Amino acid sequence: MPRRFCLWLMMAAALLFIALPAAAADKDKGKKQDLDSSCVSPAKGPLAPQTKGQPAASANQPQAASVRARVGKVAPDFEANAFVNGAFKNLKLSDNKGKWTVLCFYPGDFTFV
Amino acid sequence: MGVEVMAVSTDSRFVHKIWQTEELAKMVPGGVPYPMLADAGGKIGTVYGVYDDAAGVNLRGRFIIDPDGVIQAMEVLTPSVGRNVTELIRQVKAFQHVRKTGEATPSGWQPGKPTLKPGPDLVGKVWKEWKPDQAF
Secondary structure, eight states: HHHHHHHHHHHHHHHHHHHHHHHHHHHHHHHHHHHHHHHHOOOOOEOOOOOOOOOOOOOOOSOOOOOOOTTTTTTEEEEEEEHHHHHHHEEGGGGGGTTTEEEEOSTTTOOOO | OOEEEEEEEOHHHHHHHHHIIIIIITTTTTTSSOOOOOOOGGGGHHHHHHTTTTTEEEEEEEEETTTTTTEEEEEEEEETTTOOHHHHHHHHHHHHHHHHHHBBOOOTTTTSOOOOOOSSSGGGHHHHHHHHGOOO
């Protein structure tokens, strides 16, 4: 009887030995994820036209995203990560409602033209 | 002129930060004064019809959007040729004038030059109001 109990105790101790550090690591990972997510949340990209009472949903569908921008039509709204005034922030096109906006796409930073 | 500018490329916000601090701030004091947006994967560019899938970058597209959110103008260039900012400013002023007065601005219009008042009376009479050399 005591031998079995010893065996059980040893197994329990071994498990604890493995489980505790793993749990601590998970907690660390959790903390790290909190830090990362406190910076800037992922931006939704192109936004689907809002239906009444529903929040703007991401229009990032895997199937072909159609070109929705047409001169003379309402510009497709979107949300993007941005670097502005020395800080990271998420910006939406609709933040500029009521003002003129010039939206400039360009190939890349550190390129030549 | 009360215009908000947003610059968008497929670069991340981190690359934007470094480009601003390392190069743009040396070209222009304080760097560029407008937000630099990150369009990872060209998702926004695709919706605007300017994403070059093969190259993985956005083309040089520029959209003028009015206060109601309607696109009034777009211009798209391949990467090697830069934009003409003077023309952009001219167009914005023209669209602002049109929005305010309902008049039309003829080719090459600059603030102070004659505008046209569209209507049935103007049909066939444009030659009286405007000459082609006014476009330059």
